[in-house]
Amino acid sequence: MSQTLWERCIDRLESELSQQQFSTWIRPLQVVEEGDAIRLLAPNRFVLDRINDKYMARIHELMADVSECSPRISVEIGSSQKPELPSPPPSVIPAATRSISSNSQQPARSSSLNPSYTFDNFVEGKSNQLGKAASQQVGENPGTAYNPLFIYGGVGLGKTHLMHAVGNMIRQTKPNAQVVYLHSERFVADMVKALQRNAINEFKAYYRSVDALLIDDIQFFAKKERSQEEFFHTFNALLEGEQQVILTCDRYPKEVDGLEERLKSRFGWGLTVAIEPPELETRVAILIKKAHQSGVNLPQEVAFFIAQRIRSNIRELEGALRRVMANAQFTGRPITIDFAKEALRDLLSLQDKLVTIENIQKTVAEYYKIRVADLLSKRRNRSIARPRQMAMKLCKELTNHSLPEIGDAFGGRDHTTVIHAVKKIIELKETEYKIGEDHANLLRTLST
Amino acid sequence: MVYRQIPLNLQLRAEATFDNFVSAGNESLLHTLCNSDERYIYLWGGDACGKTHLLQALCHQASQLNKTAAYIPLCDDDISEPDILTGLETLDLVCIDDLHIIAAQPQWEIALFNLFNRVREKGGRLFITARVAPNKTQIQLADLVSRLNWGVVFQIINLPEQDKIEVLQLRATQLGLELTNEVAEYLLKRSPRDMANLFSLLGKLDTASLTEQRRLTIPFVRQYL
Numbered sequence: 001m002s003q004t005l006w007e008r009c010i011d012r013l014e015s016e017l018s019q020q021q022f023s024t025w026i027r028p029l030q031v032v033e034e035g036d037a038i039r040l041l042a043p044n045r046f047v048l049d050r051i052n053d054k055y056m057a058r059i060h061e062l063m064a065d066v067s068e069c070s071p072r073i074s075v076e077i078g079s080s081q082k083p084e085l086p087s088p089p090p091s092v093i094p095a096a097t098r099s100i101s102s103n104s105q106q107p108a109r110s111s112s113l114n115p116s117y118t119f120d121n122f123v124e125g126k127s128n129q130l131g132k133a134a135s136q137q138v139g140e141n142p143g144t145a146y147n148p149l150f151i152y153g154g155v156g157l158g159k160t161h162l163m164h165a166v167g168n169m170i171r172q173t174k175p176n177a178q179v180v181y182l183h184s185e186r187f188v189a190d191m192v193k194a195l196q197r198n199a200i201n202e203f204k205a206y207y208r209s210v211d212a213l214l215i216d217d218i219q220f221f222a223k224k225e226r227s228q229e230e231f232f233h234t235f236n237a238l239l240e241g242e243q244q245v246i247l248t249c250d251r252y253p254k255e256v257d258g259l260e261e262r263l264k265s266r267f268g269w270g271l272t273v274a275i276e277p278p279e280l281e282t283r284v285a286i287l288i289k290k291a292h293q294s295g296v297n298l299p300q301e302v303a304f305f306i307a308q309r310i311r312s313n314i315r316e317l318e319g320a321l322r323r324v325m326a327n328a329q330f331t332g333r334p335i336t337i338d339f340a341k342e343a344l345r346d347l348l349s350l351q352d353k354l355v356t357i358e359n360i361q362k363t364v365a366e367y368y369k370i371r372v373a374d375l376l377s378k379r380r381n382r383s384i385a386r387p388r389q390m391a392m393k394l395c396k397e398l399t400n401h402s403l404p405e406i407g408d409a410f411g412g413r414d415h416t417t418v419i420h421a422v423k424k425i426i427e428l429k430e431t432e433y434k435i436g437e438d439h440a441n442l443l444r445t446l447s448t
Numbered sequence: 449m450v451y452r453q454i455p456l457n458l459q460l461r462a463e464a465t466f467d468n469f470v471s472a473g474n475e476s477l478l479h480t481l482c483n484s485d486e487r488y489i490y491l492w493g494g495d496a497c498g499k500t501h502l503l504q505a506l507c508h509q510a511s512q513l514n515k516t517a518a519y520i521p522l523c524d525d526d527i528s529e530p531d532i533l534t535g536l537e538t539l540d541l542v543c544i545d546d547l548h549i550i551a552a553q554p555q556w557e558i559a560l561f562n563l564f565n566r567v568r569e570k571g572g573r574l575f576i577t578a579r580v581a582p583n584k585t586q587i588q589l590a591d592l593v594s595r596l597n598w599g600v601v602f603q604i605i606n607l608p609e610q611d612k613i614e615v616l617q618l619r620a621t622q623l624g625l626e627l628t629n630e631v632a633e634y635l636l637k638r639s640p641r642d643m644a645n646l647f648s649l650l651g652k653l654d655t656a657s658l659t660e661q662r663r664l665t666i667p668f669v670r671q672y673l
Contacts (some may be wrong), residue, residue: 019463020500023519024527028539030516043518043535050526079538081570112569156594185562220558250591316597318576322486323600330479346581346603360449 006031006038008066009059016058025050031082036071038063041078051075087267112181113171117164121291125282128158131273135162138244139169142177142212146271147233148245152252153275154444156313159248162275163214166246170212180207181214188220188227208237212244216269219249223259225338232263239269277444283307286314287321296325298335305337309348312444319343351414355398355446363446364391376411384394389421390435394442396422464504470615473605474498481506481575486600487568491577493604494640499577501603503543506575507589515540522549530559537566540573547578547596551586561592607643612636616646620664623654630662638673649673 014022030041031052040059042048051059052075066068091246119139124132131153138144149166151159167179182190194203207213213234221228238245249256251275253267278286284303291298298321306324310317327343328335341348365372368387375388388410395406396418403415410417428435471478480486481502493500503519510517516539520532523546538541542563550556567574578585581603582596613632617651620627627650639649653669664667 019504019508020519020524022520023504023517023543026523027511027537028516029506030538036653043538044531044533046529046532046534077535079535080539114569155590156598183562183565185558185565191572313594313597315594319597319599319601325603326484326486327476328478329484330476347601372534 005071009062012066013055013058013061025055029075029174030078036069038073039078040073040075041080042075043077043079045077048075048077051170060085074380084226084380085404113167113179114164114181115168117161118168119165121293122158122161122165123278123282123286125278125285127276127278127282130164131158131162131193131275133248134273135166136169138246139166140173142166142170142244143242147239147242148247148267148270150247150249150253150267150270150272152249152311154270154277155250156315157275157277158314159275160216163216163246163248166244167212167214170244176213177211178209179212179214180210181216183216184218184220187215188224189222191227191230200230204234207234208241210238210243212246213238214246215411216248218247219251219256219259221263222256225260228260232260235263235266239266245270276281277311278312278442280304280307283311283314283317288319290318290321291325295323296328296335302335302337302340305340306344309344321349323347357395357399357401357406360394360398360446361391364394364442367442367445378411386435389424390438390442392418392421393425393439394446397443398446420438450577463508464623464660465508466500466502466505469498469501470607470611470618472607472611474602475597477602477604479498480500480600480602482509484600487502487571488564488574488599489495489576490596491575491581491604492579492581492601492603493577494579494606496644497604497606498643499604500545503545503575503577506541506543510541517541517543519543519545521545522547530556531581533563537570537572542567542574544574544576547576547587548580548585552588554588557587557589557592559590561595564592564595594649609636609641612641612643612646616650619647619650620654623650624652624666625657627652627664630671631666634666635669635673 010026013026017026025047028043029049032041042051056075057074061376062168063073119132122128122132131151134146134149135151138147138149151162153159161402164181167181170177171180174335191200191203194200215231221231235245247267253259253264253272256264283298286306287303287306288298288300291303302324306320307317310320324335324340324343328339333339361372361375364387365375368390369384370384370387374384375391377384379385392406392410395401395409396403399406401409403418407415407418409411425435425439429439430436466478466482470479476489481489491502492525493499500521507517518536518539518541520524520527520536520543544560547560551561564574568627576596582593582601585593587593587596613629613636616632616635617627617629633647635646639645649672653664653672656662657664657668658670660668
């Protein structure tokens with residue numbers, strides 16, 4: 001009955017406020033009835049303050065108008081949804097009482113693991129096969145195979161997928177295992193909450209009690225000294241107890257600025273594996289698999305068409321595919337190359353616009369901290385010649401310009417110079433790690 | 449002395465819904481918004497192309513289905529702190545308008561990144577609009593940029609002139625006004641032609657027509673241009 005009252009009240013309020021005000025401040029409120037009392041739950045302090053300052057008086061008036069019994073109304077921060085782990089009220093966690101063994105009879109707690117990320121639906125290619133193999137090993141022998149497992153690579157390449165897949169595998173073989181996945185920002189936020197509530201001991205006990213702790217994007221720990229300190233001790237405790245730790249990061253641990261040296265060095269104790277951007281064949285396979293999962297038959301030539309144009313990361317690839325599928329669902333037309341071109345026209349024109357010879361020269365010059373003029377000059381010392389060769393290789397790889405055109409754009413050089421540059425970079429990629437990394441980084445920058 | 453009647457402040461509200469969004473050129477987008485269960489959609493387009501309208505329509509639809517929703521206009525001066533994004537993952541639907549406004553503001557970028565992850569984790573729905581495509585927002589946080597590209601991205605196509613007339617007439621009808629083709633064409637020729645300006649002008653004409661008890665004719669609207 002009170003719900004009806006509230007509905008009548010907000011109907012009136014809706015007619016008095018602009019649509020924007022109503023959607024921003026009133027719609028997010030959730031309502032809980034308790035006898036003759038109505039509790040309004042605001043998602044955050046910002047909304048709470050605004051309701052109290054601007055709307056509460058009017059809500060009281062309207063409630064008095066629409067009801068005879070004038071229910072008590074209050075507003076507070078909260079949600080009518082049940083809270084989920086891993087962010088349990090620290091008081092409910094039995095401190096340091098849990099058996100480390102996965103045969104524990106305690107029921108497993110909710111773990112935030114996404115069950116749809118498994119090894120079965122992870123598309124393997126040259127760029128990620130080492131990461132997958134290592135992850136599978138860890139899934140089969142948690143705590144002993146590689147601990148910690150450190151997976152690093154650029155955004156949207158499948159690190160999180162692998163991490164969840166390990167967690168799901170552990171849970172499959174040991175259903176009682178307590179596997180906790182969380183983003184590093186969440187770890188920090190939980191810690192801050194625990195400090196505010198004077199419950200840091202429970203916080204520590206909780207994170208040290210799990211069988212496997214999976215923390216995503218640990219680069220977000222950078223410059224957060226207190227969180228690093230706490231994590232350092234948690235990390236040590238877990239490793240000592242042979243509990244599995246898996247971490248992901250957007251770069252090699254030693255390259256994360258603002259991370260304590262002792263953490264960096266410990267991250268290297270287990271196995272560190274890189275996930276590279278997927279090569280064309282893997283991108284095609286990913287598209288076909290994703291489409292299949294959605295019940296759509298994606299012709300191979302269309303998959304090639306999309307994969308050739310979208311090379312930066314898997315998220316973008318998935319986004320493009322979703323868009324093609326949404327359009328196909330609406331129009332009922334079969335998915336062909338022309339159809340995909342039409343559906344992705346703005347996206348493709350953006351990609352085309354980005355990858356020009358000028359843009360490549362500018363990006364390469366910035367990357368190596370030299371001037372574009374140096375790239376075009378006659379100078380032949382290695383600090384200039386190598387970036388120039390790299391830029392030529394990228395022009396050949398990413399644009400449709402002919403080799404004479406590319407040579408011409410580099411200070412009027414001959415096309416044989418371009419051929420030599422391309423060969424040289426391919427050779428060096430095999431022998432010099434740094435060149436391979438530079439090439440991958442530049443490719444990523446130019447395609448994002 | 450001539451007395452003018454001051455209209456009561458009880459004008460009809462022209463609420464943004466899917467029904468009154470003229471979809472010319474945006475049919476696929478509208479179909480996806482209304483019918484699909486996509487968890488995340490990014491809409492982009494120039495000023496006054498209908499971004500806000502669509503987000504408001506989504507919120508309206510959510511309420512009708514008894515779902516909770518929030519609309520966050522980042523261009524609004526009242527939305528001054530990233531804390532506004534805290535806890536929104538507990539709602540069924542979150543709509544963020546004008547994302548480009550917060551580009552290159554690290555605290556906002558992190559807050560939005562966290563919101564994105566939390567909404568995804570909780571299985572909620574997130575709709576974002578901006579003036580430009582995800583790769584062009586000047587957002588610095590690569591993790592956020594890749595997420596912005598993750599879902600269905602639609603460009604909202606601007607309405608052709610003839611459809612603008614149709615939209616204006618639809619809005620006029622909602623306001624209880626009669627707007628003839630002739631007058632609508634006159635407005636389009638003589639005032640800024642983006643829909644926000646045209647709607648605002650129509651609002652002014654609505655008030656004037658009530659005050660002066662006149663219909664919308666060319667000689668009448670000429671005074672207000």
